[in-house]
Amino acid sequence: MDRSTLKAQFARIGVAVLAGALLMAANAFLYWKALPGDEAAAREIGAQLRALQRLDSRWEGVLVRAATDPGSGAQAAAALAPAASAALESIGQSAGRLDSAALDSGLAGLGRAWRDRIALTERHLADAGFVATNLPMVRAAAERYTDALRSTRGGGVAAQARGAALERAAGQLSAELLAYAADPSEAHAARVQSALAQLSAGSAGEPDRRVEEARAALTGLAAAVAGRRQAMSQTLASLSASPAGRQLERVSSDFDQERLAKAASQQTYGRILLWSATALLVVLALVGWMLLGSYRVLDRANTELSAANESLEERVAERTRELTTALAELQQSETQLIQSEKMSSLGQMVAGVAHEINTPLAYVKNNLAMVEDRVVTLRDLVESFARLLNMLQAEDTPDDELRAQFARVSSEIAQLRGEDSLGELGHLVRDGLHGIDQISEIVVNLKDFSRLDRQKMQAFDVNKGLESTLLLARHVLKQVEVRCQFSLLPPVVCAASQINQVFLNLITNAAQATEGRRGVITLTTRAVGKSVMVEVQDNGRGIPAHVLPRIFDPFFTTKEAGKGTGLGLSICYKIIDQHHGKIMVMSKPGEGTTFTVLLPAQGTAADVTPPPVVPTELAGQPPGSPTPA
Numbered sequence: 001m002d003r004s005t006l007k008a009q010f011a012r013i014g015v016a017v018l019a020g021a022l023l024m025a026a027n028a029f030l031y032w033k034a035l036p037g038d039e040a041a042a043r044e045i046g047a048q049l050r051a052l053q054r055l056d057s058r059w060e061g062v063l064v065r066a067a068t069d070p071g072s073g074a075q076a077a078a079a080l081a082p083a084a085s086a087a088l089e090s091i092g093q094s095a096g097r098l099d100s101a102a103l104d105s106g107l108a109g110l111g112r113a114w115r116d117r118i119a120l121t122e123r124h125l126a127d128a129g130f131v132a133t134n135l136p137m138v139r140a141a142a143e144r145y146t147d148a149l150r151s152t153r154g155g156g157v158a159a160q161a162r163g164a165a166l167e168r169a170a171g172q173l174s175a176e177l178l179a180y181a182a183d184p185s186e187a188h189a190a191r192v193q194s195a196l197a198q199l200s201a202g203s204a205g206e207p208d209r210r211v212e213e214a215r216a217a218l219t220g221l222a223a224a225v226a227g228r229r230q231a232m233s234q235t236l237a238s239l240s241a242s243p244a245g246r247q248l249e250r251v252s253s254d255f256d257q258e259r260l261a262k263a264a265s266q267q268t269y270g271r272i273l274l275w276s277a278t279a280l281l282v283v284l285a286l287v288g289w290m291l292l293g294s295y296r297v298l299d300r301a302n303t304e305l306s307a308a309n310e311s312l313e314e315r316v317a318e319r320t321r322e323l324t325t326a327l328a329e330l331q332q333s334e335t336q337l338i339q340s341e342k343m344s345s346l347g348q349m350v351a352g353v354a355h356e357i358n359t360p361l362a363y364v365k366n367n368l369a370m371v372e373d374r375v376v377t378l379r380d381l382v383e384s385f386a387r388l389l390n391m392l393q394a395e396d397t398p399d400d401e402l403r404a405q406f407a408r409v410s411s412e413i414a415q416l417r418g419e420d421s422l423g424e425l426g427h428l429v430r431d432g433l434h435g436i437d438q439i440s441e442i443v444v445n446l447k448d449f450s451r452l453d454r455q456k457m458q459a460f461d462v463n464k465g466l467e468s469t470l471l472l473a474r475h476v477l478k479q480v481e482v483r484c485q486f487s488l489l490p491p492v493v494c495a496a497s498q499i500n501q502v503f504l505n506l507i508t509n510a511a512q513a514t515e516g517r518r519g520v521i522t523l524t525t526r527a528v529g530k531s532v533m534v535e536v537q538d539n540g541r542g543i544p545a546h547v548l549p550r551i552f553d554p555f556f557t558t559k560e561a562g563k564g565t566g567l568g569l570s571i572c573y574k575i576i577d578q579h580h581g582k583i584m585v586m587s588k589p590g591e592g593t594t595f596t597v598l599l600p601a602q603g604t605a606a607d608v609t610p611p612p613v614v615p616t617e618l619a620g621q622p623p624g625s626p627t628p629a
Helices: 003-034 039-068 072-078 080-095 101-151 157-182 186-202 209-240 244-393 399-418 421-449 462-472 496-513 568-578
Strands: 458-460 480-485 492-494 519-528 531-538 582-588 592-600
Touching: 003 244, 039 072, 039 080, 039 101, 039 209, 039 244, 072 080, 072 101, 080 101, 101 157, 101 209, 101 244, 157 186, 157 209, 186 209, 244 399, 244 421, 458 496, 462 480, 462 496, 462 519, 462 531, 492 496, 492 592, 496 519, 496 531, 496 568, 496 592, 568 582
Parallel strands: 480 519
Antiparallel strands: 458 492, 519 531, 531 592, 582 592
16 A cells, blocks of 8 residues: 555545534534523513613603602602612613623613612602691691781781781792692792791781791791702702613613624524534535545555564564664763763863962972072081081191181071071971971872772761862862851761762852852751751852752753853762762752752661762862852
8 A cells, every 4th residue: 555645545534524623613603603692681681671661651750740649649659769770670680691782881871870860759759748748737837827816916907907917928828838839830939939928027026926936837837848849840850851761762772783683693693504514514424435435545554564564573673773772872972971071070170179289389399499598508517617627637727727717617607596597497397298298188188089999888977078078179169158067977888989079069069159249158967867968058149940940950051151061960969869868959049059968877878789980070060050140
């Protein structure tokens, strides 16, 4: 079976399946668009809007009737506000179940308008109740005032005429106020105000207290009723100008149009869904037909594969040999790369150690030069002594020459004593021996650090290992304050040179992390359970949180090109893991980093196997530990 033919067949099936999937997605979308909304909620909203429209059409009439009919008219008016509030609440609840732009944009304004109308209605009903309650009381007050006038009327003609006028004014006020309550026209309002003015003017200076109290009660109550009746007229005017009806009409119209548009859209989507479903059936039939053809193609291909499978084992074996060869080459390349890293690091460490050796070597050289100068002086003195002895041994030496030579020797001895040359020679020799001891100490520590018996497992003092590492790393710690907090520790069974390598890498990393600031490195050791813990803490720049998970990955580094290969921490991790220990790190950018190493103590390390030789990466090239940015 031709592979290109098989690929083409599967490509056609893939295209058909993709088309079917797209059609299914389109059908799902069309079905969703064709689904009707919550019709029950829509019908409820429509019914409540129509109920509000019916209330709106008879609202003012009911309020006018309430002003003239304190009985059934007032009851009908009192039922308006609760009915409107219930309708608005029902509309709001049902609107939450619908996706309606018309309701979303119009309900807020509709609610405000109707709440304003309800507030005006409640005020109007309060005024109407006051008028209906107090209007009969005006008539009773007028009668009490008339009785008071009659009981105090004097016998004079003028007094009788004045009392009769006031009685007529009180009756007129009661009648006009009753007419004003039924018809709040300006003419009735003017006559009410005229009667009130006549009563107030005619009763001025009334000597009888009973008459004055009756008049004050009549005029005060009449004025209050007239004012509340006038407020009713103003409230009715405000209700007539209320936008609630127009807002209701607009919301109802927009909602009806929206429902009609959605119904038309649902019908359109339904028709499209029918055609899309038909197309999907056609595509599915095509896919089935193509799958049948593919089955035949796969059957032929299976026959060919069965034939090709006979030589599969030989081909697999050949491929395995190729992979084994490639793996060996890869391991060799890795070994060469690590060795190259080791040599680079070793070169930098040797340069640092050479710098450390150069200082004591320099003053040993200077001391030897000064010793050479003093030896010349001593040699001259010895020669002078030899000449003096020769002259003493010779019998014919003149006395003058003998005295002169003796004086010369005495002068040289005095000069030698005055300069304390012998004491200075002893001091120079001791200084030279001290410098040679320092060089010897550095060489011994270097030898202990990098000795070749790397697979030999032995008891190791972690504190001494740290001290030896600090001595070798002095050239990178000159600008750093090192604080040692060592505790009494049990020995650790390990390959000492490899553990020293870990310590050197961590200390060098810490020193490099504090460059550019007052660096402080704190080394802490203590026994923790059955383990020995070593902490290397610095106050450097820290490691960003997104870098921390990768610092032990081989070849990972954030240093500049040529300043790190990213192998140091990876090798440290491997060494500690092979010693059945743990290495952990905590860091805060701007505050510093703490590396923690846990190694099993001697009593728990009997099962530790010697780790393989790991090339040492010495100071100056820490591993993937990035120099924190």
